[in-house]
Amino acid sequence: MTRFVLRRIVQTLIVLLVMSFVIYSLIGLMPGDPIDIMIASNPNIAPDVAANLRKIYGLDQPLLLRYWHWLMSALSGDLGYSRTHSQPVLHMLLPALWQTCKLLVTSFILSVLLSFGLGILAARKPGGIVDGLISLAAFAGISVPVFWLALMMILVFAVELHWFPASGIATVGDGGLRDQVVHLVMPVTTLALATTGGFTRYVRASMIEVLRLDLVRTARAKGAGEMRVVMVHAFRNALIPVVTIMALSFGVLFNGALLTETMFAQPGMGKMIYDAILGNDFNLALSGLLFATLVTLLSNLAADLAYGWLDPRISLQ
Amino acid sequence: MSELIALDGISVHFPIGRGGLFAAPKRTLRAAENVSFAIAEGETLALVGESGSGKSTLGNVVAGLQIPTAGSLRFRGRPLDAAAWKDARRAIQIVFQDPFGALDPRMPVSAIIAEPLKIQGIATVAERRERAAELVGQVGLPRDALNRYPHEFSGGQRQRIAIARALAPSPQLIVADEPLSALDVSIQSQILNLMKEIQEEHSLSYLFISHDLAVVNHLVDRVAVLYLGRLVEIAARAEVFDTPSHPYTQALLHSVPRIGRKRPRGQTIKGEMPSPMAPPPGCVFHPRCPKAADVCRSEIPALLPAPGRPGQLAACHFRE
């Protein structure tokens, strides 16, 4: 078992390292480099001065060498300076992550609860009317473009009905808990709706699978009440594969988070990365992307380990 | 009769266990160890043994599906190396145990039967179709089977199609890897008779792999008995059945029920076949052999003639 854990951890680190190189190279291909930007703000810089500056910053060195320098400083805690926010990158990462977590965790919980409820409801009578409606809704959920869903939600709830604010995390002058929660409602609901569709289908399929099993028939034969059969026996068995799939989907949630944050102006990880890319803020973009990758990798690792622990075939290896 | 194919000291070892990206694998599975035998033209040799004895592995070696770890093959007197295999593949074909996995469900029967010809680039499309029609009749299937798909046929019928496919390139040797084991008993005899007819008509040789001695009795000329990848006895059918020389062969025969014969006592084999990854030292059969003595634990017995019967070879220090 420990061999399994160690192997997975080593794999995760290797993937992270390789990805850091890949992302570093890709970021380098983005338009402009720091010297170009300096020239843009001061067009009088002579070409040889610019060339000198490039040398000083090490921008004329080959890719691998520059990457190595970056890696060394990153490992010692220096992730560079964010050009657009005038702060060290490290200071920006954690607050942004916290903001994203608020959004992600809330919508994840909401999504899980909804999908379990709907999935179980649908699985009780496969092919029935309730099942048909829920399946249709789930299908719609996975087919709808998230950003359009957000637009429609804004249109209906913010513009037409004025129930919720269309963006931001707090109103100017307020900032209390109730205000923050109100601002969270739209983004959380949008993100939750986008992911519930996929989860519901998994829950439904898993429950149907389990409800067919002999052990459930035995429980029914013993005379247990319908509700009890469903909740106690089937649910527990359906739980394992579903939970692992959901944990693995955490990375997918991140994509949705990026969109939702950008559209609802939530200053989280996703919006930070997006703005950094738009603004050619290399350091911030690079570190933000790597951080996001790390979080996804860690959640996959956690899911793998949990699954390995739960599945005796793997833990006895 | 001249020698068609010969195996000389064939061993097949499989490395087992993942040693990681850089380490060597840890254990070896010795599926076949130093096996030598030959099959003459028109002859049927049975390769008999329990599961795990290595008989399928040897069948794969003869059919060209498994490269031996050691030893060599001779075909028609000439060594069978990579270049020689190209021609040999026409002459050696194989029929498998499971009729349901042996035919590609997406292909119609006529294409299945003619496939060996297509692979080897023999004959035109029209000629191949004619050959398939011809073969379909030879194996006892109606002409309209040609346009149908495998799922429309029963197990026995599919095995006939598989046999027809093996006959397509006019081979000289067919490796039959337990061709009857997956069939119902009543169908078994039909297919067995079909194989006999075909053999007579085309002067074929068979390497007939089986775990069932009773079946073997009907078709074969000689019998080779395998235990844990080693050849323990090889002789003509009558000699093996009437006067088995090796204790393992004796035990196998005594477990075959035959009407009108009392089962002698005290001949059952003890224990289970050991794992091919950890064969016992000396004679591999010694842990289960009723005659085991000290010499059996230390010296590997050679395959030598039984006393008085030069054509019957057995690998036992106490051969009878």
Add this chain to the structure above:
Amino acid sequence: MTAAAIDQGGTDAAVSPWQLRWRRFRRHRAGMASLIVLALLVLFALAAFPMQRFMGLDPNATDLFSRFDPPSASHWLGTDEAGRDTLIRLMVGGQISLLVGLLATGIGGIVGLIVGVCAGYFGGRLDALLMRFTDGMIALPLLPLLIVLGAIDLTKLGFSREFAHSGAAGFWRIIVIIAIVDWTAIARLVRAATLSIKERDYVRAARASGAGPVYVMAAHILPNVATPIIVAFTLTVGRVVLFESVLSFLGFGIVPPTPSWGNMLNNAQELITTAPALAVYPGLLIFVTVIAVNFLGDGLQHAFDPRSQK
């Protein structure tokens, strides 16, 4: 006996597997409905050609005096923020979005197919490499990666300035980046199928007759993975259309003035109070396309494998 006579010898020709499948598909109502819907969408997109010719509508013709016009005789769905006709832009945008969807799926799918078959058949180092690669790709947050890829400055890769900013470059760029990111899904599926088919006895029989890897792949493996691949390709189209729309929406995909359903929503958030209708149409079309594609995939899956539960 001639070949022709042999073929006609069969009295009742077998029903081929494909005919069986078509019959099963016809019974799946959602799948059939989706097929019709998608056909209508394609017709809608293609209708741009006659509309442009006979009604003289130009998707790029701006008219700043007619911004946000309501529907009228000359502009059936009104105009957008630059005075361009909304309807024709929706049609041309449809052409672009659907084309990107098909091309990216095709290219990514073929790459995935080849890699998957080779990894499954040959195993060994290639397989290990592929598995590490796909595991790595799954770990990446896709959307940020696509954005970075979309933001790449083509001049740094050696392309000329005019090419880098042309519409064609934008079109091909988004196809390439989606294909790069998406091929692993099909590769895994094909690899798994190849692994199981490789060991079947009919493949071994072919190898005993001397069949090489190319023959086995073409004659046995690909036809037997055809059905799950078709389903996978169909579902991929839906995924790809969504990717393209998101990227174009964020400004990293198809760049205006070329319309695409995604980029027509570019400014929709700011204009949501003045012209809400403009936010509805393009997104609705994307939604209908993707849901139809998904139902089609579901129907195909049901037709190919009736044992799968609905």
